[in-house]
Amino acid sequence: MGSGHCICSYATLSKASRPQEKSSAGPVFQYVGQNKKPTPKVFVWGFSFTGALGIPSFVVPDSGRKKPRKYQLTPYRLETAEQISSAACGYGFSLIASSTKDASKLWGMGLNKDSQLGFQRTQHSRHQSYDYVLEPSPVALPLVNPLQTRVLQVACGRAHSLVLTDREGVFSMGNNSYGQCGRRIVEDEVYSGSHIIHNIEGFAGRVVQVACGQDHSLFLTETGKVLACGWGADGQTGLGHHNISSSPVEVGGDLSGVEVQQISTYGDCSLAVSRDGQLFGWGNSEYRQLASVTEATQINSPRHLPLKGCGKVVQAACGGTQVAVLNDKGEVFVWGYGILGKGPNLSESSTPEVIPSTLFGRSQFNPSVAVTRIRCGLSHFAAVTDRGELFVWGKNVRGCLGIGKRDDQYFPWRVTVPGQVVDVACGVDHMVAMAKSLL
Amino acid sequence: MATPAVRMFRRLEGLFCVYKPSGVHWKLVRDSIETNLLKVLNATPSQPLPQEVRFLAQPSTETEAPKGLTLSATSVPVLSKHPLVSGPEFQNIQVGVGHRLDAFSSGVLVLGVGNGNKTLNDLYRTRVTRDYTLEGEFGTATDDFTHTGGVVERSTYEHITQDKLERVLAMLEGANQKALLMYSNVDMRSQEAYEMAVQGLLGPEGKSAPILTGLRCIHFQPPNFILEVQCLNETQKYLRKVVHEIGLELRSTAVCKGIRRTRDGLFTLQDALTRHHWTAADITQAIRQYHSSKKHRKRSQSPAKKPALKTSEDVTATQQNEANEEAAVGKIKKLVAETRS
Numbered sequence: 001m002g003s004g005h006c007i008c009s010y011a012t013l014s015k016a017s018r019p020q021e022k023s024s025a026g027p028v029f030q031y032v033g034q035n036k037k038p039t040p041k042v043f044v045w046g047f048s049f050t051g052a053l054g055i056p057s058f059v060v061p062d063s064g065r066k067k068p069r070k071y072q073l074t075p076y077r078l079e080t081a082e083q084i085s086s087a088a089c090g091y092g093f094s095l096i097a098s099s100t101k102d103a104s105k106l107w108g109m110g111l112n113k114d115s116q117l118g119f120q121r122t123q124h125s126r127h128q129s130y131d132y133v134l135e136p137s138p139v140a141l142p143l144v145n146p147l148q149t150r151v152l153q154v155a156c157g158r159a160h161s162l163v164l165t166d167r168e169g170v171f172s173m174g175n176n177s178y179g180q181c182g183r184r185i186v187e188d189e190v191y192s193g194s195h196i197i198h199n200i201e202g203f204a205g206r207v208v209q210v211a212c213g214q215d216h217s218l219f220l221t222e223t224g225k226v227l228a229c230g231w232g233a234d235g236q237t238g239l240g241h242h243n244i245s246s247s248p249v250e251v252g253g254d255l256s257g258v259e260v261q262q263i264s265t266y267g268d269c270s271l272a273v274s275r276d277g278q279l280f281g282w283g284n285s286e287y288r289q290l291a292s293v294t295e296a297t298q299i300n301s302p303r304h305l306p307l308k309g310c311g312k313v314v315q316a317a318c319g320g321t322q323v324a325v326l327n328d329k330g331e332v333f334v335w336g337y338g339i340l341g342k343g344p345n346l347s348e349s350s351t352p353e354v355i356p357s358t359l360f361g362r363s364q365f366n367p368s369v370a371v372t373r374i375r376c377g378l379s380h381f382a383a384v385t386d387r388g389e390l391f392v393w394g395k396n397v398r399g400c401l402g403i404g405k406r407d408d409q410y411f412p413w414r415v416t417v418p419g420q421v422v423d424v425a426c427g428v429d430h431m432v433a434m435a436k437s438l439l
Numbered sequence: 440m441a442t443p444a445v446r447m448f449r450r451l452e453g454l455f456c457v458y459k460p461s462g463v464h465w466k467l468v469r470d471s472i473e474t475n476l477l478k479v480l481n482a483t484p485s486q487p488l489p490q491e492v493r494f495l496a497q498p499s500t501e502t503e504a505p506k507g508l509t510l511s512a513t514s515v516p517v518l519s520k521h522p523l524v525s526g527p528e529f530q531n532i533q534v535g536v537g538h539r540l541d542a543f544s545s546g547v548l549v550l551g552v553g554n555g556n557k558t559l560n561d562l563y564r565t566r567v568t569r570d571y572t573l574e575g576e577f578g579t580a581t582d583d584f585t586h587t588g589g590v591v592e593r594s595t596y597e598h599i600t601q602d603k604l605e606r607v608l609a610m611l612e613g614a615n616q617k618a619l620l621m622y623s624n625v626d627m628r629s630q631e632a633y634e635m636a637v638q639g640l641l642g643p644e645g646k647s648a649p650i651l652t653g654l655r656c657i658h659f660q661p662p663n664f665i666l667e668v669q670c671l672n673e674t675q676k677y678l679r680k681v682v683h684e685i686g687l688e689l690r691s692t693a694v695c696k697g698i699r700r701t702r703d704g705l706f707t708l709q710d711a712l713t714r715h716h717w718t719a720a721d722i723t724q725a726i727r728q729y730h731s732s733k734k735h736r737k738r739s740q741s742p743a744k745k746p747a748l749k750t751s752e753d754v755t756a757t758q759q760n761e762a763n764e765e766a767a768v769g770k771i772k773k774l775v776a777e778t779r780s
Contacts, residue, residue, distance in 0.1 A: 025590075026590065026592075026593055027593070028593045028594060028595060029592060029593065029594040029595070030594065030595045031594060031595075031690040031691065032598050032690040032691075033598060034597055034598045036598065342633060343629075343630040343632075343633030343634070344628060344629065344630055344633075345630045356637045358636075358637055358638070358639055359636060359637060361612075361613065361616060363639065363653065364653070365612075365653035365654065365655050365669070366609075366612070366655075387609040387613070388606070388609070388610075389609075389613050407627070407628060408628070409627070410627070410628060410632075410633060411632070411633045411636055411637075413617075413620075414613055414616065414617045416614070416617065420606065420610075438603070438606050438607055438610060438688065439603055439606075439688075439689065439690055
C-alpha cells in the first residue's frame with residue numbers, strides 16, 4: 001500500500017455475524033416443572049336451551065345486552081370441581097361423575113321433568129324440584145357409605161338414568177312407566193319432583209357395565225351375563241317377549257353361556273360383544289341393523305350376527321338407526337340407515353362397510369393411527385383415535401357434531417378440541433367430551 | 440443456421456436443481472450459474488467468418504499511371520460479423536428460479552434455462568409439496584426465530600420428553616389436516632368430496648395459507664431436535680415460526696438452527712448439483728437426466744391420470760428406477776465413447 005495516506009475504515013460486525021452471547025445475561029424462566037401431570041378438562045357442545053350443556057349463561061345471559069346462545073357449535077370448556085371420569089348424555093340432559101370418594105361425586109344438568117337428575121331442590125321452596133337444571137348440580141345418591149363408594153359409570157336414556165358404583169350396585173332414577181328403572185311400576189305415578197332413587201336388586205353378581213336405551217336398561221355382570229328390564233315392544237329387552245319387564249331378568253337366546261364383555265344401546269336396538277370377539281344383537285331391526293340374520297323388523301331374543309370381514313370385534317356402539325363396531329386393528333365398520341360416513345351416496349347398508357383409515361388421519365407419515373373408542377348418538381357417530389383426536393360424522397342435529405357449522409357431515413371430520421380427547425359421550429343433540437391437556 | 444453455440448444452448452434448455460448453501464442470497468446463485476453458462480457458451484469455437492465477393496480497386500504501382508479504375512473481384516471476410524465487432528453471441532440467457540430459498544436456508548433450488556422457464560411456470564401452478572429438515576434447539580427464543588437473532592427469552596427445557604414432543608406434533612398435524620380440508624374448494628356434502636378425502640387429494644388450489652401436510656420428529660436429543668416436514672405454500676420464515684411455536688406449546692422456547700430443503704416436487708437432494716459442479720458440462724448432464732426421466736414418466740403414466748400430490752416415497756421409488764435406467768444408459772454411452780476413441 002505504501003506510505004502516506006492510510007485509509008482506515010471502521011466496519012462493525014453485522015447482527016448476523018456477531019456471536020450470540022449465551023452467557024449468564026438475563027433470567028431463565030421455568031414455566032413448568034418436570035413432574036407436571038396433564039390437566040383434565042371437560043368440553044360440551046350442542047343444543048343449550050335444555051340446560052344440558054351446564055352453562056347457565058347460554059340460557060340466561062349474565063347481562064341484559066347479551067342474547068341467549070341456542071347452539072354451541074364448537075367445544076366449550078365446562079369448569080368442574082373434580083376430575084370427571086365418566087359422563088353420559090341423555091335426551092336433553094347429561095350426567096357427569098367423578099371417581100372420587102368425596103361426598104359429591106355425581107352432577108346432573110338439563111331436563112329434569114321426570115326427576116332423571118334426582119330431586120333438585122329449588123331456591124325458594126324445599127318441596128319443589130327444578131324442571132330444568134342449568135348448571136352441574138350434585139345428585140344426592142342414597143349411599144350406605146357415601147365416603148367410601150366410588151361411581152364407576154353413568155348412563156342416560158330418554159327419561160331415566162342409571163348410576164353404577166363399585167360397592168353398592170346400581171342406582172336408577174327417572175321415569176319408570178315401563179319399568180326401565182328396575183322397580184315395580186306404580187300406576188299414575190308422578191315422576192316430576194320425585195325423590196325416589198332406587199338401588200336395583202336382583203343381580204347374581206357384581207355389575208360392571210350399564211347401558212340405557214330409549215326406555216329400557218341393560219346390565220352386564222362380571223361373569224359376562226346380560227340382564228335387561230324396561231319396555232320391550234321392539235324386543236329390545238331380549239327376553240323372548242314383547243312385554244314390559246319391571247325388574248332385571250337375565251337375557252338368553254344365543255347369549256346363554258356366552259361371556260359378554262361390552263353392551264351398547266341408545267335407541268330400540270341392543271348389541272353385545274362377547275369376549276372372543278363375536279357380536280350379538282336384538283331389538284329393533286327396521287333400519288336393517290340386524291338384517292344379517294333376519295328379514296323381520298324386530299327380534300326379541302339375542303341372535304349371533306355373523307359379520308364378514310370385520311375380524312375380532314372389540315367394541316360396538318348402537319344408535320337410533322345405525323350401528324358401528326370397532327375391531328382389534330382399530331378399523332371402524334358401520335351399517336344401518338342414515339348418514340353412515342361414506343359420503344352422501346351411502347345412506348343405508350345391511351352389511352358392515354369399513355370406513356377407510358385415511359379419514360382418521362392415517363398417512364405415510366403416520367401409518368399406525370388407529371381408532372380406540374367409538375360411540376353413537378341418536379343419529380351421529382363419534383370416534384376417538386389413539387393420538388387423542390376426536391372424529392364425528394352423521395346428522396348434525398342442532399349443532400351436536402361440534403364442527404362449527406350446522407351442516408350434516410357425510411364423512412369423519414376432526415373436532416378441534418384443545419387437548420387430547422380421552423372419552424366422549426353422545427346424546428341426541430349435544431355431546432360431552434373428557435380431555436386432558438397436552439402437557 | 441444454428442451455430443455451435445446455439446446448438447449447445449438448445450442442449451442446455453430444461454430444468455435442473457442445485458444445492459444452495461446457506462448464507463447466500465438465491466439471486467447470487469442464479470447469477471453465478473448464468474455467468475458460468477455464458478462463459479462456456481461464448482467460448483465455443485465460432486464459425487468461420489462468411490466471405491463475400493467485393494470488387495476492390497487494385498493497389499496502383501508507381502510505374503504505371505492510373506488510367507481508369509481497374510477493379511478485381513476478391514473474396515473478403517465479412518467484417519461486420521466478426522465477434523470483436525458484433526460482440527459475444529449470447530449476452531444473457533434466461534435462467535429462472537423456482538420456489539425461492541431465503542439466505543438462512545439451504546437445499547434444493549430448482550432452476551430453469553430457456554424453454555425450461557415455461558415448465559417452471561407450470562410447476563408453480565401445480566400443487567407440489569416440498570420436504571424440509573428443520574433443526575431446532577430448546578431453551579431460547581429470539582426475535583427472528585433463528586439462533587443468530589437477538590435473544591428475547593430463555594427458559595428451561597428439562598421437562599421435555601420425546602413423548603410430549605410427539606403429542607404436540609400430533610396436535611399440529613391434526614390442525615393442518617383440518618386446514619387442508621377447509622381450504623379445498625370442494626362442497627363437503629358431495630360424494631366427490633368423500634372420494635377425494637379418502638385418497639388424500641383434498642387441498643387448496645393455488646394460493647393459500649401455508650399448510651404442513653406431514654410432520655414428524657426424526658431425532659431428539661435435548662436441547663437439540665430435528666423435524667421432517669412436508670408442506671404446501673410455505674415460506675422458510677413460516678417454518679422457523681413453527682419451530683418457535685412448538686417450543687411455546689411445550690411450555691418452553693425453541694429456535695431454529697437450520698432449514699434444509701430436501702425435496703422440491705420431483706427434484707431431490709440426490710440430483711442437486713453442489714457448488715463445484717455449477718459448470719455447463721454438469722448442468723447439461725443434469726438437464727439430459729431430467730428430460731429422460733420426464734419421458735420415462737410420460738410412458739409409464741396413463742394419459743388420463745391427474746397429477747396427484749407427489750410424496751417423498753413415490754419420488755424415491757421413481758428416482759430409483761430412473762437412477763437405475765440412467766446408470767445403464769450411462770454405461771452404454773461410455774462403452775460407445777470408448778470404442779469410438
